Amino acid sequence: MEKHIVTLPGDGIGPEIMQSAEAVLKAVGEKFSHQFTTESHAIGGNAIDQFNDPLPEQTIEACEAADAILLGAVGGPKWAGGQLRPEQGLLKIRKHFNLFANLRPVTIFNSLESSSPLKQSIVHGSDLMIVRELTSGLYFGQPSERRDGGQSVVDTLTYTRGEIERIVRKAFDTASVRRKHLTSVDKANVLESSRMWREIVNEISTEYPDVTVEHELVDAAAMKLITNPSYFDVIVTENLFGDILSDEASVITGSLGVLPSASINDKGLGLFEPIHGSAPDIANENKANPIGMILSAAMMLRYSFGMNEESAAIEKAVEEVLAAGYKTSDLNIENGTNLTTTEMTEKIISSL
Ligand SMILES: NC(=O)C1=CN([C@@H]2O[C@H](COP(=O)(O)OP(=O)(O)OC[C@H]3O[C@@H](n4cnc5c(N)ncnc54)[C@H](O)[C@@H]3O)[C@@H](O)[C@H]2O)C=CC1
Numbered sequence: 001m002e003k004h005i006v007t008l009p010g011d012g013i014g015p016e017i018m019q020s021a022e023a024v025l026k027a028v029g030e031k032f033s034h035q036f037t038t039e040s041h042a043i044g045g046n047a048i049d050q051f052n053d054p055l056p057e058q059t060i061e062a063c064e065a066a067d068a069i070l071l072g073a074v075g076g077p078k079w080a081g082g083q084l085r086p087e088q089g090l091l092k093i094r095k096h097f098n099l100f101a102n103l104r105p106v107t108i109f110n111s112l113e114s115s116s117p118l119k120q121s122i123v124h125g126s127d128l129m130i131v132r133e134l135t136s137g138l139y140f141g142q143p144s145e146r147r148d149g150g151q152s153v154v155d156t157l158t159y160t161r162g163e164i165e166r167i168v169r170k171a172f173d174t175a176s177v178r179r180k181h182l183t184s185v186d187k188a189n190v191l192e193s194s195r196m197w198r199e200i201v202n203e204i205s206t207e208y209p210d211v212t213v214e215h216e217l218v219d220a221a222a223m224k225l226i227t228n229p230s231y232f233d234v235i236v237t238e239n240l241f242g243d244i245l246s247d248e249a250s251v252i253t254g255s256l257g258v259l260p261s262a263s264i265n266d267k268g269l270g271l272f273e274p275i276h277g278s279a280p281d282i283a284n285e286n287k288a289n290p291i292g293m294i295l296s297a298a299m300m301l302r303y304s305f306g307m308n309e310e311s312a313a314i315e316k317a318v319e320e321v322l323a324a325g326y327k328t329s330d331l332n333i334e335n336g337t338n339l340t341t342t343e344m345t346e347k348i349i350s351s352l
């Protein structure tokens with residue numbers, strides 16, 4: 001099979017981990033006789049530097065012609081406080097391609113159970129999927145501005161019925177092929193948007209009689225997620241809550257550096273990126289964990305190209321390398337061997 005992938009390495013550790021994903025894809029292509037062509041484009045801070053635009057037109061055009069998009073991460077202190085911000089590029093690409101469903105699987109590798117700061121007895125058996133709404137809510141609502149000469153400020157949380165319905169359906173579909181347990185997370189005791197969200201979840205639940213649904217307020221859900229993570233199967237929630245809960249969930253798996261994600265639209269186009277940011281504190285040191293990025297490439301193979309065997313081969317290789325005690329410095333594997341980003345990538349490739 002021939003597939004054309006646009007890579008958007010971005011800023012900070014983005015380019016380092018993107019090199020890892022490209023090397024793994026090359027090796028998978030050779031092993032399974034596929035041809036993956038890649039074409040790199042600018043997004044985020046580096047795009048501001050080169051084009052004075054966090055999402056240049058040529059990046060959008062290249063993505064429009066691609067079979068799938070891989071993204072590293074954007075942002076960094078260099079651009080903080082400026083008029084143009086790297087994160088605007090990320091929000092804009094999600095909106096442009098209508099990538100409303102952000103799937104964030106939180107699966108714990110056996111060998112990382114003791115890597116979590118949580119007790120092994122708590123994290124054991126955790127396997128959940130956060131379905132986060134990605135193109136609306138507080139991150140996109142207008143107005144969003146300072147007022148009264150800087151004495152007040154407004155951000156706006158809006159959702160249309162259609163926007164809630166499509167993400168809720170996606171979550172029910174996801175739960176249907178998993179353990180059939182859906183937790184909808186909101187703040188319905190305070191927010192009108194959450195009350196509407198709840199109503200819609202209840203309406204759509206009648207179409208999925210096999211799926212058990214419950215509602216949880218976000219504050220309690222945040223507590224339950226780290227005290228009893230194996231309770232959850234699929235969590236569906238709005239943009240901001242999903243952003244926060246998924247970073248929290250990474251504690252279960254031992255590091256933010258190992259979690260991948262897929263952002264999908266209703267036409268089958270996917271953008272795949274790790275859930276973490278550009279980690280400027282460790283950029284250019286060859287010490288970033290490339291696993292979240294590599295597993296995002298594996299999600300791309302499965303979700304965009306239907307390559308289940310190839311995707312599983314990557315996941316198995318990662319599992320084997322971790323089980324052999326190899327780690328990057330963010331992971332706390334007892335008596336593990338510390339590797340650089342490039343060494344970890346090579347180990348994973350040689351396990352394929
Ligand atoms: N999707 C994206 O492009 C995202 C971008 N950001 C941006 O990234 C920049 C930094 O944000 P932070 O709040 O520091 O969040 P971050 O996720 O970049 O880093 C948080 C902590 O986790 C560590 N970390 C993250 N990924 C790692 C990896 N692969 N291997 C080892 N350690 C890793 C970092 O070193 C840091 O200590 C900001 O400009 C922010 O806006 C933040 C989140 C997502």
Ligand SMILES: CC(C)CC(=O)C(=O)O
Nearest residue numbers: 087090091139243275276
């Ligand atoms: C710019 C942010 C919305 C990125 C982020 O934190 C995320 O998508 O997880």
Ligand SMILES: [Mg+2]
Nearest residue numbers: 243244247275
């Ligand atoms: Mg985030």
